[in-house]
Amino acid sequence: MGCHNFYDLLAHVGCKIECVTYGDPVVNVAVECTDHNEVLMDYDVDENPELVEMMIEDKLGKTAPACGNTIIDTLFREEE
Numbered sequence: 001m002g003c004h005n006f007y008d009l010l011a012h013v014g015c016k017i018e019c020v021t022y023g024d025p026v027v028n029v030a031v032e033c034t035d036h037n038e039v040l041m042d043y044d045v046d047e048n049p050e051l052v053e054m055m056i057e058d059k060l061g062k063t064a065p066a067c068g069n070t071i072i073d074t075l076f077r078e079e080e
């Protein structure tokens with residue numbers, strides 16, 4: 001299922017939306033509507049488990065800001 005166009009997503013205006021992970025270690029992240037118990041969009045992990053670990057630690061407040069952009073910038077800067 002999921003949202004693939006304007007009308008799919010419009011049906012969830014006003015719903016309670018959550019962003020959650022699945023697996024330990026994490027293998028999938030999803031945006032879900034908890035009112036309709038429906039996955040709106042999701043992605044499987046790529047081949048970079050180090051980045052996943054850094055971002056999860058970040059979300060738990062152990063490192064920098066909640067949005068992963070700073071972590072991603074730092075990771076790619078170190079690889080140059």
Ligand SMILES: [Zn+2]
Nearest residue numbers: 012015033036
């Ligand atoms: Zn909904």
